[in-house]
Amino acid sequence: MSIQSTNSLSGSDLTSPEDKHEETVIQVRDIHKIYQMGETPVHALRGVSLEINRGEFVAIMGASGSGKSTFMNILGCLDKPSSGQYFLEGIDVSGLNKKQLAGIRNRKIGFVFQGFNLLARTTALENTELPTLYARIDKTERHQRAVDALKMVGLGDRIDHFPSQLSGGQQQRVAIARALVNRPSILLADEPTGNLDSRTSVELMEIFQALNEKGLTIILVTHEHDIAQFTKRNIVFRDGKVRRDDAIVNRVRAAEALKTMPAIED
Amino acid sequence: MDLLSTLRIAFRALARNKMRSTLTMLGIIIGVGAVIAMVGIGQGADQTVQRQIANLGSNMLFVSSGSMNLGGLRLGWGATKTLVGEDVAAMLRECPAVAAAAPGTQTSAQVVYENDNWGTRITGSTPEYFDIRTWDFQSGTGFISDDVTNAANVAVIGDTVRKNLFPSIEAVGKTIRIGNLPFKVIGVLVAKGQSPAMSEDQDDTIIVPLTTLQKKITGQPWLRFVMVSAKSRSGSYAAQQQIESLLRDRHRIRADQSDDFTVRNLADMADLASEASKVMTGLLASIAGVSLLVGGIGIMNIMLVSVTERTREIGIRMAIGATEGDVQQQFLIEAVVMSLIGGVVGIAVGVSASLSIAATAGWPILVSGTAIAGATAIAMAIGIFFGYYPAQKAASLDPIEALRYE
Numbered sequence: 001m002s003i004q005s006t007n008s009l010s011g012s013d014l015t016s017p018e019d020k021h022e023e024t025v026i027q028v029r030d031i032h033k034i035y036q037m038g039e040t041p042v043h044a045l046r047g048v049s050l051e052i053n054r055g056e057f058v059a060i061m062g063a064s065g066s067g068k069s070t071f072m073n074i075l076g077c078l079d080k081p082s083s084g085q086y087f088l089e090g091i092d093v094s095g096l097n098k099k100q101l102a103g104i105r106n107r108k109i110g111f112v113f114q115g116f117n118l119l120a121r122t123t124a125l126e127n128t129e130l131p132t133l134y135a136r137i138d139k140t141e142r143h144q145r146a147v148d149a150l151k152m153v154g155l156g157d158r159i160d161h162f163p164s165q166l167s168g169g170q171q172q173r174v175a176i177a178r179a180l181v182n183r184p185s186i187l188l189a190d191e192p193t194g195n196l197d198s199r200t201s202v203e204l205m206e207i208f209q210a211l212n213e214k215g216l217t218i219i220l221v222t223h224e225h226d227i228a229q230f231t232k233r234n235i236v237f238r239d240g241k242v243r244r245d246d247a248i249v250n251r252v253r254a255a256e257a258l259k260t261m262p263a264i265e266d
Numbered sequence: 267m268d269l270l271s272t273l274r275i276a277f278r279a280l281a282r283n284k285m286r287s288t289l290t291m292l293g294i295i296i297g298v299g300a301v302i303a304m305v306g307i308g309q310g311a312d313q314t315v316q317r318q319i320a321n322l323g324s325n326m327l328f329v330s331s332g333s334m335n336l337g338g339l340r341l342g343w344g345a346t347k348t349l350v351g352e353d354v355a356a357m358l359r360e361c362p363a364v365a366a367a368a369p370g371t372q373t374s375a376q377v378v379y380e381n382d383n384w385g386t387r388i389t390g391s392t393p394e395y396f397d398i399r400t401w402d403f404q405s406g407t408g409f410i411s412d413d414v415t416n417a418a419n420v421a422v423i424g425d426t427v428r429k430n431l432f433p434s435i436e437a438v439g440k441t442i443r444i445g446n447l448p449f450k451v452i453g454v455l456v457a458k459g460q461s462p463a464m465s466e467d468q469d470d471t472i473i474v475p476l477t478t479l480q481k482k483i484t485g486q487p488w489l490r491f492v493m494v495s496a497k498s499r500s501g502s503y504a505a506q507q508q509i510e511s512l513l514r515d516r517h518r519i520r521a522d523q524s525d526d527f528t529v530r531n532l533a534d535m536a537d538l539a540s541e542a543s544k545v546m547t548g549l550l551a552s553i554a555g556v557s558l559l560v561g562g563i564g565i566m567n568i569m570l571v572s573v574t575e576r577t578r579e580i581g582i583r584m585a586i587g588a589t590e591g592d593v594q595q596q597f598l599i600e601a602v603v604m605s606l607i608g609g610v611v612g613i614a615v616g617v618s619a620s621l622s623i624a625a626t627a628g629w630p631i632l633v634s635g636t637a638i639a640g641a642t643a644i645a646m647a648i649g650i651f652f653g654y655y656p657a658q659k660a661a662s663l664d665p666i667e668a669l670r671y672e
Contacts, residue, residue, distance in 0.1 A: 073666055076585070078584075078585060078666050079666055098590060099590070099591070102584065102589040102590070102592075103587065103589070105584075105585060105586065105587045106586065106587020106588075111585050111586060113585075113669070117578070117582045117585075117669065119579060121278075121282065130583070130586055131586045131587050133268075133271050134267055134586065134587040134589070134592055135587065136268065178586065179586075182587070
């Protein structure tokens with residue numbers, strides 16, 4: 001199985017990088033998160049402030065317990081900060097109710113999880129269509145968008161396959177198609193390569209890089225330095241705070257890296 | 267999410283656990299089936315009783331001589347000699363709610379035809395008797411007023427008498443003997459069967475002109491009963507009151523004395539019987555309703571299991587944008603689909619059960635549209651009621667926890 005080249009991504013209506021540079025997509029101001037574990041309060045985030053611009057490709061790293069997962073949940077509008085503000089495309093998300101947050105998750109955020117999280121016994125196409133169902137998009141458009149999204153990740157010929165009939169890499173690509181189908185502002189990927197072998201991981205990073213080149217903002221949580229090297233910016237969390245925030249200097253091109261890797265038989 | 271997609275998801279989820287869904291639906295199937303069958307049986311029984319009562323005569327009242335309750339002492343018919351022909355004439359004249367009246371008396375006698383004989387009731391009455399009792403002839407005709415005036419020796423026989431005396435030959439035109447008197451059979455009545463009110467075989471009787479019986483057989487000029495038909499069913503209560511006050515007046519009964527006659531109203535009996543069968547139907551239906559309740563609890567149970575099993579799926583759906591309302595709707599629809607399918611199958615089961623019971627018991631087949639509509643509505647309500655809590659539970663899951671659920 002070979003990965004589709006980047007030109008299969010052309011024709012997508014992701015915004016082009018030129019006119020969107022320097023536009024702030026995410027602005028986080030002094031976010032704290034305190035969980036109450038029985039009697040003891042656990043301080044998961046202790047004042048995080050950062051900005052992410054459109055078109056960035058960010059890797060968030062940190063040991064377990066560093067607060068990176070909590071931060072991702074807040075960025076993904078699955079959780080609310082205890083204090084501080086979070087602006088997503090200028091909207092103060094911290095002030096929204098549950099229903100509004102569901103709407104934001106549906107239209108502005110695309111999720112990719114470590115465990116793929118596809119619905120079993122549901123075809124790739126139907127899995128991809130799911131967010132459009134909740135967006136109340138009409139049937140023909142739903143179908144078209146899902147097919148387009150699957151083609152974008154190189155699975156145009158497997159739309160009727162069930163997750164159990166797909167390899168791990170293919171399942172994760174279905175999950176990416178699902179994340180993209182509502183044309184979100186940001187793509188959040190939580191350890192997307194955690195369940196994949198190294199070659200498939202790099203193949204996946206190739207897709208992410210291609211999407212990013214088309215203007216998609218991607219935020220990726222990982223604990224693998226190799227994976228972080230494919231991104232453009234590296235934010236490291238420790239003890240609930242941002243410890244480092246660097247641009248990646250020698251960014252690795254996934255397409256180049258694949259050439260040096262031995263091919264794995266499927 | 268639109269309803270059609272939600273329905274598709276619900277059907278798919280149910281199809282994924284066919285055995286479990288079927289067993290859960292079975293609870294509703296049995297419940298709805300039982301309710302429909304029980305209501306059907308109750309209504310069928312009610313209609314049977316009503317039909318039997320209506321069979322006694324149209325809007326009929328039965329006036330008998332002698333009080334049924336004289337100071338706690340129950341006396342039978344004919345205990346008094348005060349009910350006479352002039353009373354009947356006065357009823358027709360003075361009681362506006364009375365449409366027709368047929369005076370009568372009765373005795374028992376042995377009847378002989380050739381070598382066969384049969385002991386039966388001999389009723390003496392007037393031609394109106396057949397109209398009031400809406401009693402038709404299977405052959406021949408009834409007697410006419412001239413026969414009453416002339417005390418003619420003519421007889422109309424009931425079906426039971428015909429079976430015993432004329433099992434294989436035509437009865438009309440033959441001569442029978444009642445006591446020592448010869449009577450010509452001029453008509454045979456159609457079979458009416460057992461009387462529900464008096465528990466006697468209505469067909470085991472011979473009807474002769476009133477005067478013939480009075481003068482030639484009993485020698486008693488008074489009446490034992492008057493059959494009265496009211497102008498309408500609702501008018502039968504008015505007729506009863508009018509007859510009662512007329513007879514008290516004519517019989518010079520003082521206010522502190524009890525009646526020397528009894529008026530029984532068939533509408534009254536019908537209402538009483540109908541009341542009884544309504545109570546029975548209600549009782550049967552509520553027992554069946556308990557099984558419906560148990561079925562509903564079964565749905566709730568399975569939905570709770572399903573919510574737990576699909577916690578991760580709920581988490582995924584929420585993460586990609588399902589609102590609490592979407593999740594709640596999905597599980598609610600699933601419960602309603604289950605209970606509605608159960609309801610529809612239950613209706614089929616209940617209808618076929620009541621049909622076969624009706625066929626066995628010889629009752630009229632009664633499957634009312636109301637019962638079916640009601641059962642469907644109840645099944646749906648059960649789905650919503652018992653599906654609500656599990657659906658609420660699903661909707662209130664925390665998406666982060668749900669996604670982490672193994």
